[in-house]
Amino acid sequence: MPSTQTPPLAGAALDPTALRPDIDDAVIERVEIAALRARLEALKADGYAMLLDLGAVDYLERTPRFDVVYHLLRLAPQRATPEAIGKPQRVRILCGVPGDEPHLPSVMDVWKSADWAEREVFDLFGIVFDGHRDLRRIQMPYTWEGHPLRKDYPVRGAAAERSPRPAFALKSNVQAGTPPSGETLAALQDQVKRAREGNAT
Amino acid sequence: MSLSTQVLTPEIISQEGNAMVLSMGPQHPSTHGVLQIVLEIEGESVVKAEPEIGYLHTGIEKTAENLFWSQAQTVIERMDYLAPESNSLCYALAVEKLLGISDRIPQRALDIRVMVMELTRIASHCVWLGTHGIDLGAISVFFYCFDLRENILDMSESSGGARMHPNYVRVGGLNGDLPAGFNEEFDAFLTKFPGRMRDLRGLLQANPIFQDRTIGIGILSPEEALQWNVTGPSLRGSGIAYDVRKAFPYTGYETYDFDVPVRDEGDAYARFLVRLDEMEQSHRILKQVRERLNQPGPVMIDDPKVAGPPKETIALSMEALIHHFKVVSEGFRVPPGDVYQAVESPRGELGYYVVSNGENRPYRIRTRPPSMYNLQSVKSLAPGNLIADLVVILGSLDPVFGEVDR
Numbered sequence: 001m002p003s004t005q006t007p008p009l010a011g012a013a014l015d016p017t018a019l020r021p022d023i024d025d026a027v028i029e030r031v032e033i034a035a036l037r038a039r040l041e042a043l044k045a046d047g048y049a050m051l052l053d054l055g056a057v058d059y060l061e062r063t064p065r066f067d068v069v070y071h072l073l074r075l076a077p078q079r080a081t082p083e084a085i086g087k088p089q090r091v092r093i094l095c096g097v098p099g100d101e102p103h104l105p106s107v108m109d110v111w112k113s114a115d116w117a118e119r120e121v122f123d124l125f126g127i128v129f130d131g132h133r134d135l136r137r138i139q140m141p142y143t144w145e146g147h148p149l150r151k152d153y154p155v156r157g158a159a160a161e162r163s164p165r166p167a168f169a170l171k172s173n174v175q176a177g178t179p180p181s182g183e184t185l186a187a188l189q190d191q192v193k194r195a196r197e198g199n200a201t
Numbered sequence: 202m203s204l205s206t207q208v209l210t211p212e213i214i215s216q217e218g219n220a221m222v223l224s225m226g227p228q229h230p231s232t233h234g235v236l237q238i239v240l241e242i243e244g245e246s247v248v249k250a251e252p253e254i255g256y257l258h259t260g261i262e263k264t265a266e267n268l269f270w271s272q273a274q275t276v277i278e279r280m281d282y283l284a285p286e287s288n289s290l291c292y293a294l295a296v297e298k299l300l301g302i303s304d305r306i307p308q309r310a311l312d313i314r315v316m317v318m319e320l321t322r323i324a325s326h327c328v329w330l331g332t333h334g335i336d337l338g339a340i341s342v343f344f345y346c347f348d349l350r351e352n353i354l355d356m357s358e359s360s361g362g363a364r365m366h367p368n369y370v371r372v373g374g375l376n377g378d379l380p381a382g383f384n385e386e387f388d389a390f391l392t393k394f395p396g397r398m399r400d401l402r403g404l405l406q407a408n409p410i411f412q413d414r415t416i417g418i419g420i421l422s423p424e425e426a427l428q429w430n431v432t433g434p435s436l437r438g439s440g441i442a443y444d445v446r447k448a449f450p451y452t453g454y455e456t457y458d459f460d461v462p463v464r465d466e467g468d469a470y471a472r473f474l475v476r477l478d479e480m481e482q483s484h485r486i487l488k489q490v491r492e493r494l495n496q497p498g499p500v501m502i503d504d505p506k507v508a509g510p511p512k513e514t515i516a517l518s519m520e521a522l523i524h525h526f527k528v529v530s531e532g533f534r535v536p537p538g539d540v541y542q543a544v545e546s547p548r549g550e551l552g553y554y555v556v557s558n559g560e561n562r563p564y565r566i567r568t569r570p571p572s573m574y575n576l577q578s579v580k581s582l583a584p585g586n587l588i589a590d591l592v593v594i595l596g597s598l599d600p601v602f603g604e605v606d607r
Contacts, residue, residue, distance in 0.1 A: 016537035016558050023298050025541045049427045055567035057539075057556055069554060069567065071541055075427065075443055088448045092541060113430030116254075116577050139258040139606060148263055155267050 015062055017094055026071065026090035036095050037105045040070065044110060048072040048091060051107065054117035056097075056125045060151040065099030066127060070107075097127055106131040124149035220248055225591070227256050233332060233595070234602030238579070240588070247591060250583035252576060257606035265566050269532030270296055271372060273563055277553075278366050280568065281604040284325040286317045287546035289370045292566070294451055295542035295555040296372045299535050302502055309498035310374040311453045316387075316490040317360070317369060318452070318544070319483040323394075324353040325547035326480050333473070333596040334405060337414050342404050349397050352390050359383055372533075373508045374501035384494060391491060394484050402477060415470040419582045419594035422467060429578035432571050433549025434479060435598055438472035440465040445545035457486050469597035476599075507533050532561040548572050548599055568607060572600040 017028075031039045052071040059065060070093040097104055106129035107114045118129040119138040126147035129135060137144060146153055226237040235256035241249040261280060265273035277292050278285045297303045327346040334342030354364040360379050361367025369376050405411045421431065426439040436443055444461045446454040462478030464471035501508045509528040510521035535557040543552035549571030556565040575598045582594050 016556055016564065017539045023538060023540045025298065050430055052430065052550065053541075053552060053554065053567070053569035055554055055569075057565045057567070071552070071554070071569070075441065088443065090449075090541065111430065112428045112581070113574055113577060115580075116573060137255075139255040141255075148260060153263075155263065 015059065017067065026092040028092045028094065030094045030096070033095060033097065033104060036093070037107065037110075040072075040093065040107055041110060043072055043091060043093075047074045048089075049075055051111035051113055051117075052090065054107075054114055054121065056121045056127060056149075058125060058149065058151045063098070064096035066097040066102055066125060068095045068097055068104060068121065068127065069093070070095070102127040104129055108132050123147070126150065225588070227253075233600065234605075236576075236595075236600070236602060236605075238583075238591070240583075240591075242588065245587050245589075247583045247586055247588060250579055250591065252579055254573070254576070254602075254605050257602045259607065261607045262566055262568065266563055268563075269561055270535055270563060271532055273566065274371070275366075275368055277566070278368055279603060280570070280607055281325075281546060281548065281551070281572070281601050282365065283328050283601050284321045284547045285366045286321040286370055287544055287551055289368060290314055290318060290452070291542055291544040291546070291551050291553050292555070293370050293372045294544065295540050295553045296535060298540045298542060299538055299555060299557050300372070300507065300533075301536070302373060302504060302507065305502055305504070306374055306452075307499045307502065308453075309378075309496060310500045310502075312490055312493045312496075313360075313375055313379065313500065314370055314452045315454065315457065316487060316494070317357075319486045319490070320353050320356060322483050322547045323480050324350045326476050327353075329476065329547075329596075329599045330401065330405075333599075334411075336592050336596045337411060339405060339408070339411060342401065345397065345400055345404070349394070352393070356383070356386055356390065359386065371501070373504060374499075377512075378500050379494070384491075387487075387491060387494070391484070391488060398477075398481060398484070406474070406477070412470065414590075414593055415473060415597070416466075416468060418469045418586065418590050419597060420467045421578060421582060425578070425581060426467075429581065430574040431549070431578050432574070433545070433547070434475045435472055435575050435578075436549065437461065437463045438475045438597075439467040445543050445550050449543060451542075451544060457489050459486050469593050472597045534559060534561050535563075543569065546571060548601065548604070549575060551604075568604075570604045570607065572602070572604040576600040576605055 017030075029039070050073040052073045053069075054071075055069050057067045057069065059067065072091045072093065074089040074091075095104065102125070104127060106118055108118060108129070108131065115132075115134070116138060118132050119135060121127050122129060122132075122135050123137040123139050124147055136142065140148065220241050220243050223240045223242055224237055225240055227235045229236075237253040237256070239251045239253060240247055261276050264276050268276065274289050274292055278289045280288050294303070297306065327350040331343035331346035331350075334340070334346075357367050357369075358364045360383060361369030361376060367376075421429075421435065421439045423439045423441050426436050426441065431439070432443065440463060442461045442463045445451075446459075447461055459482045462475045462482065464475050505524060507528075509525045510518075514521040515525050537557055537559040539554065539556045541552055541554045543550045545551075550569065551571050552569030554565075554567040554569070555563060558564040576595075579591075579594060579598070583591050586594065
């Protein structure tokens with residue numbers, strides 16, 4: 001069963017990130033994969049010391065299919081009071097990743113915190129971070145197949161794949177209510193008929 | 202599949218030289234949930250530690266993508282189950298930004314949101330302090346903390362209708378106004394709190410055993426804290442005064458007078474003191490909220506696209522019933538766009554990156570889980586410490602696994 005949420009097919013709605021840049025929450029930049037590492041390292045040198053978050057979005061019908069989203073935060077790296085830190089600033093880096101071969105350079109060596117974040121994106125979206133030292137599944141069991149947060153990943157399994165009911169449930173009243181064969185039905189009708197006749201006499 | 206035998210490969214139990222590999226958890230009382238830490242130990246001291254998470258993964262983000270905007274809030278609130286309101290507030294703020302109604306939320310709703318946030322912060326810190334005490338053998342602290350938390354849960358029940366997951370904060374305002382008699386309950390709590398706080402400090406702060414176990418343990422330097430993306434009290438224990446309430450104010454926090462407690466030491470004791478100070482600052486904010494609560498007013502935005510009709514009109518007017526039916530059965534649509542919204546949850550910067558494609562369901566909700574990033578720093582905090590101190594380090598980071606695994 002496909003996801004109950006079908007992505008809209010209209011061209012503009014395929015990329016909601018381009019539509020409302022005026023919501024004042026961060027400075028937004030879109031970079032290409034080739035320029036990603038250089039841009040992130042430059043931002044880090046510029047004082048964006050914290051990789052706040054690293055996530056991904058799947059725009060199924062769009063090219064490139066995925067967006068990997070970096071949120072960076074600028075803070076003074078030394079011990080500081082709120083006044084010395086000044087006004088912190090967030091920046092959001094969006095990076096399109098193709099769907100057929102989702103590869104992206106890892107930033108684990110720039111920020112240690114990217115370790116688990118990249119593993120999570122790999123686990124749930126199947127985007128491979130080249131250069132990550134320990135790219136394993138993190139949330140799903142290691143034997144899992146598929147990447148659950150992709151939009152073409154089903155929300156529910158097919159009924160046949162659901163775990164079978166326990167033995168006592170199989171012989172429950174569900175079957176008793178629906179006669180399995182004509183024989184039982186005939187027996188029931190016969191019983192009703194005899195009951196009526198008995199009442200009449 | 203037997204989890205323990207599948208995940209623990211033979212080399213984990215094997216011995217190599219003097220170092221031994223050992224698994225701590227996932228069923229370990231001091232891991233506060235289901236966390237497994239694979240340790241390489243030499244004698245009693247930790248050489249290497251690698252937390253393995255995901256035992257509580259329930260696919261909340263995937264579930265939320267297939268619910269209406271208002272329904273998604275219900276599952277999102279279950280991420281950080283010790284401070285549920287911080288989740289729902291952060292989500293509501295993000296959706297309000299996408300809807301463009303952020304500046305039209307009634308003042309009373311903003312005041313009550315601040316109250317709910319600070320109460321949940323105190324309640325969450327109470328659980329942390331109680332369990333942290335138990336980890337270190339100080340059992341009586343737990344009962345004092347849970348008594349205080351019980352008052353907050355009672356208030357949550359009378360305001361939102363449930364003790365743990367009230368879903369009180371809604372997109373556009375609140376589920377309803379505070380009930381009659383709430384202010385008295387709130388006053389009683391505000392009066393009781395300082396004395397109870399003195400008790401808690403008296404039990405632990407100058408306790409030589411507690412100090413021995415926490416001072417100098419798990420030192421997190423400011424540089425390391427930034428590298429590991431640690432936020433919240435754990436970051437402020439390392440000397441960086443970053444608090445989302447001050448840096449990116451929301452729901453009117455800029456109008457309140459409060460300090461951001463900071464400690465320079467960076468050890469478990471510093472994080473302990475920061476959290477205690479934070480509880481007192483929350484009390485300070487709550488006292489300011491209490492004065493504003495005397496002002497009556499609406500608690501839900503006057504926008505029929507987002508908010509349903511007042512409950513009492515539904516039984517009297519057919520239009521109100523149709524309106525109610527439409528809002529509940531179809532949800533509201535949110536204009537396309539993406540937004541990142543963060544709040545200061547008791548554990549740090551909780552953020553949601555929400556993408557809408559114009560439908561009545563969220564396209565994607567990405568959580569920035571503070572617990573997950575804080576917990577990750579164990580990898581550099583644990584080596585060199587004793588196993589017993591690892592328990593202290595874990596407790597001082599205060600992870601909640603509903604949020605780590607989601």
